[in-house]
Amino acid sequence: MRVKSIVCVKRVPDTETRIRISGGATGVETAxxxxxxxxxxxFALEAALKQKEGAGEGQVTAVTVGGAEAAEALRSALAIxxxxxxxxxxxxxxxxxxxxxxxxxxxxGRAYDLLLFGMKAVDDDLQAVGPMVAELLDLPAATSVIEFxxxxxxxxxxxxxxxxxxxxxxxLPCLLTMTKGAYKPRSASLKGIMAAKKxxxxxxxxxxSSAGIQIEKLSYPPERAAGxxxxxxxxxxxxxxRLLRQEAKxx
Amino acid sequence: MPNIFAFAEARDGExxxxxxxxxxxxxxxxxxxxxxxxxxxxxPSGLRERAGELASHGADHVHVGExxxxxxxxxxxxxxxxxxxxxxxxxxxxxFPASALGKDLAPRVAARLGVGYxxxxxxxxxxxxxxxxxxxxxxxxxxxxxxxxxxxxxxxLRPNTFAPAESARSGEVHTLEVSLNSADFGAIxxxxxxxxxxxxxxAEAPIVVAGGRGLKDPANFKLLDELADAFGGRAAVGASRAxxxxxxxxxxxxxxxxxxxxxxxxxxAIGISGAMQHLAGMRTAKYIVAINKDPEAxxxxxxxxxIVGDLMEIVPRLTEEVRKxx
Ligand SMILES: Cc1cc2nc3c(=O)[nH]c(=O)nc-3n(C[C@H](O)[C@H](O)[C@H](O)COP(=O)(O)OP(=O)(O)OC[C@H]3O[C@@H](n4cnc5c(N)ncnc54)[C@H](O)[C@@H]3O)c2cc1C
Ligand SMILES: Nc1ncnc2c1ncn2[C@@H]1O[C@H](COP(=O)(O)O)[C@@H](O)[C@H]1O
Numbered sequence: 087m088r089v090k091s092i093v094c095v096k097r098v099p100d101t102e103t104r105i106r107i108s109g110g111a112t113g114v115e116t117a118x119x120x121x122x123x124x125x126x127x128x129f130a131l132e133a134a135l136k137q138k139e140g141a142g143e144g145q146v147t148a149v150t151v152g153g154a155e156a157a158e159a160l161r162s163a164l165a166i167x168x169x170x171x172x173x174x175x176x177x178x179x180x181x182x183x184x185x186x187x188x189x190x191x192x193x194x195g196r197a198y199d200l201l202l203f204g205m206k207a208v209d210d211d212l213q214a215v216g217p218m219v220a221e222l223l224d225l226p227a228a229t230s231v232i233e234f235x236x237x238x239x240x241x242x243x244x245x246x247x248x249x250x251x252x253x254x255x256x257x258l259p260c261l262l263t264m265t266k267g268a269y270k271p272r273s274a275s276l277k278g279i280m281a282a283k284k285x286x287x288x289x290x291x292x293x294x295s296s297a298g299i300q301i302e303k304l305s306y307p308p309e310r311a312a313g314x315x316x317x318x319x320x321x322x323x324x325x326x327x328r329l330l331r332q333e334a335k336x337x
Numbered sequence: 338m339p340n341i342f343a344f345a346e347a348r349d350g351e352x353x354x355x356x357x358x359x360x361x362x363x364x365x366x367x368x369x370x371x372x373x374x375x376x377x378x379x380x381p382s383g384l385r386e387r388a389g390e391l392a393s394h395g396a397d398h399v400h401v402g403e404x405x406x407x408x409x410x411x412x413x414x415x416x417x418x419x420x421x422x423x424x425x426x427x428x429x430x431x432x433f434p435a436s437a438l439g440k441d442l443a444p445r446v447a448a449r450l451g452v453g454y455x456x457x458x459x460x461x462x463x464x465x466x467x468x469x470x471x472x473x474x475x476x477x478x479x480x481x482x483x484x485x486x487x488x489x490x491x492x493x494l495r496p497n498t499f500a501p502a503e504s505a506r507s508g509e510v511h512t513l514e515v516s517l518n519s520a521d522f523g524a525i526x527x528x529x530x531x532x533x534x535x536x537x538x539x540a541e542a543p544i545v546v547a548g549g550r551g552l553k554d555p556a557n558f559k560l561l562d563e564l565a566d567a568f569g570g571r572a573a574v575g576a577s578r579a580x581x582x583x584x585x586x587x588x589x590x591x592x593x594x595x596x597x598x599x600x601x602x603x604x605x606a607i608g609i610s611g612a613m614q615h616l617a618g619m620r621t622a623k624y625i626v627a628i629n630k631d632p633e634a635x636x637x638x639x640x641x642x643x644i645v646g647d648l649m650e651i652v653p654r655l656t657e658e659v660r661k662x663x
Binding site for chain 1: 485486
């Protein structure tokens with residue numbers, strides 16, 4: 087059996103990066119920032135590769151929406167093991183519904199068994215594009231999936247919910263958003279990086295519509311005032327509790 | 338009249354605390370706009386009895402949809418019911434909790450209505466008759482003020498951020514017709530495996546007791562379980578990524594940029610150094626207490642109170658003293 091997967095990926099700043107707000111206060115500085123493949127998308131990609139390997143045959147296609155630089159995420163995905171890639175070339179910085187609509191439009195015309203997303207992109211932290219695409223394409227979907235298996239044209243997925251795990255059964259084709267769980271993302275090998283240079287990236291210009299929201303202004307969170315060291319060792323515990331009760335009034 | 342919709346999350350026949358928070362926030366927005374709050378409660382039969390609690394937090398109308406088809410959460414089913422409701426009862430804003438369920442449901446509702454969505458909001462304001470939301474981006478390194486270009490403005494609210502308030506109303510209870518058959522869903526819940534002992538989820542708990550590599554051995558997490566227990570059902574155990582990656586704790590407990598974002602009233606960071614990616618998940622806690630043997634550990638820069646020393650001595654003493662408070 088061939089398993090065909092489409093994995094939606096995004097280029098995001100390294101999680102160590104200091105984020106600086108740019109002049110107009112609606113965006114962030116990009117100069118000097120190191121970018122990576124979104125960590126959650128690595129779980130999605132790994133899951134897709136495992137499915138293909140398990141089936142013995144298949145195809146993994148990576149798709150991204152963004153400016154020319156967004157293709158870096160595709161190159162990473164190809165180096166890790168994706169077979170081909172599509173860049174939906176739009177303006178940079180689109181989010182939410184605008185991205186979901188572009189992805190849905192592209193994916194609607196394709197044949198696939200699994201449509202995989204990261205649970206969230208660690209730049210916008212929206213946690214929405216996956217479930218939005220599920221709605222736009224009217225696909226069975228499960229979010230925050232830690233592990234899944236396929237048998238008889240069905241997927242059994244385990245998803246993280248508040249205080250436990252939910253087991254969901256879905257008919258194919260279906261959409262899953264992946265979080266950290268059973269899949270340990272592999273890194274790109276030197277061979278993979280070389281091979282990726284020969285793999286195709288199809289570039290399509292697209293026109294975005296409204297995301298329904300406008301970012302009016304970005305600001306930094308208030309600095310947390312440096313706290314105080316209450317004391318050393320176990321003897322400091324009674325004073326800590328006194329402060330929590332009388333000063334912070336939280337106990 | 339500008340109506341405000343509030344999704345009241347329930348589980349096992351009980352309202353979740355986030356339901357009170359969302360209804361309270363909806364009340365505040367409705368008061369500024371001069372409108373009414375419509376709370377919607379979905380689940381298996383028996384929920385109707387909970388409607389009064391929503392009225393006491395400010396719901397003018399409580400719409401209760403009870404059906405066996407709603408035994409388990411279904412993204413498709415809940416979205417269909419809510420979108421039908423919002424089409425029949427146009428609202429200026431639709432508020433959800435940023436719980437696991439809310440973060441699945443809210444973006445679906447927004448997409449099916451074709452409107453914008455802001456997740457994990459930490460503040461809502463009304464300016465010139467329009468809703469403005471504040472939400473974190475880049476793991477809380479920056480905050481964005483977000484305006485909505487369509488109605489309803491769909492937003493999910495970060496748990497533990499909007500304090501529930503009493504605002505007694507009589508609250509009219511309505512029946513929401515549910516004509517769904519769970520067999521029609523493309524995704525069907527087969528089983529729910531609750532975490533051992535019906536524990537509070539780390540994202541919802543008002544107190545979080547989090548441990549890191551400084552605990553040295555997975556067995557030592559017993560000390561944190563005991564401390565959490567001493568708070569009498571108000572605390573959950575959390576973990577740094579280092580101990581999750583090591584397989585000591587499940588990912589469900591991980592706090593940080595690639596784990597959960599928590600905003601408890603009180604956060605204990607125990608044997609956690611305070612890496613940027615960890616801070617990303619907890620820096621909006623109201624009070625942070627750090628216990629670390631290294632006085633230079635970065636966690637002390639964000640902690641309100643710190644104790645320097647060996648956690649193996651400090652934590653048992655803390656548990657003992659907390660027990661005495663009860
Ligand atoms: C892409 C990416 C995403 C990440 N996401 C996350 C995330 O979501 N969450 C997260 O937590 N991390 C995340 N990290 C990892 C993060 O960078 C740190 O490596 C991690 O948080 C360190 O965990 P720790 O504090 O438990 O361990 P360490 O940094 O090893 O700290 C252990 C601390 O314990 C103290 N200690 C040791 N013994 C004792 C004792 N007896 N008594 C008291 N104190 C003691 C030490 O002084 C030290 O400060 C991420 C990293 C990357 C690259
Ligand atoms: N610009 C984009 N291009 C392709 N996929 C995206 C893009 N933005 C988000 N995604 C996908 O949607 C997931 C969730 O993103 P978000 O809803 O922004 O947190 C990501 O992990 C990706 O799988």
